[in-house]
Amino acid sequence: MPTPAARTDALHLRYPDGTRALAGVTTAFAPGEFVAVLGPSGAGKSTLLRCLSGALSPSEGEVWFGDERIDTLRGEARRQHRARVAMIFQQFHLVPRLSVLANVLAGSLGRDRSPRTWLRQFPKEAQAEARGHLARVGLADLEERRADQLSGGQKQRVAIARALCQHPSMLLADEPIAALDPRSASQVMDLVAALNRDDGLTVIANLHHVDVATKYASRILGIRDGLVVFDGPPSNLNEAALEAIYPTPPPLLETA
């Protein structure tokens, strides 16, 4: 197997209040893979993504990106890791009062810390690039609109354009369509699938809906109680596997 894009080795995470969220997760993600993470509420899906992004440090175990161990990085080295791993969220996390274009440009802040960007005076090239990403997500005509005047689906597409400005090595998506209507959800998933397919972007997505996961991902990771209880292609996700992942019948998005 080629060097994984990322891997975790015996990852344990206990929050400060004592809650155990990960109980020994060992897995690897190949470059260009589209992995859907499934599991009941509280299983540890978001915690796993936060460990990969460098937002959280595991209590035990290791996280590697390529041949670099990242869980032990501190300061500027950790910031650089976080800048190249893009995340999108259920609640979009845009700056509501800023324009669409300004929100997208914010994605370039992590990788370009020259004084001009620090002063929010973005170089022409950065602006041109941001406009290109906005066109790619189908929102070229909305660059001046305030972010809080967009629909949910549009907000998520702005968040994806912002992620592209990071030049990410990986896209981590935490319930990216949980707040969207089915049509917007399909648009967002189709867009993420296109980035995976056309740019080779490695995608790891926590998803709530089993049918969406099996439609888009090439591999399913099932998590329950902080442990991997299923790992395989969607075609192997049979009834027994679903019972291992979910204590009660899993949710379906009827119109997907």
Ligand SMILES: Nc1ncnc2c1ncn2[C@@H]1O[C@H](COP(=O)(O)OP(=O)(O)OP(=O)(O)O)[C@@H](O)[C@H]1O
């Ligand atoms: N900041 C925190 N402090 C303490 N416990 C936490 C914290 N964040 C999450 N947890 C707990 O850790 C466990 C795993 O949470 P996590 O958010 O990773 O689950 P999840 O699989 O993403 O769930 P959901 O599907 O509801 O988003 C849960 O028991 C949760 O209550």
Ligand SMILES: [Mg+2]
């Ligand atoms: Mg979560």
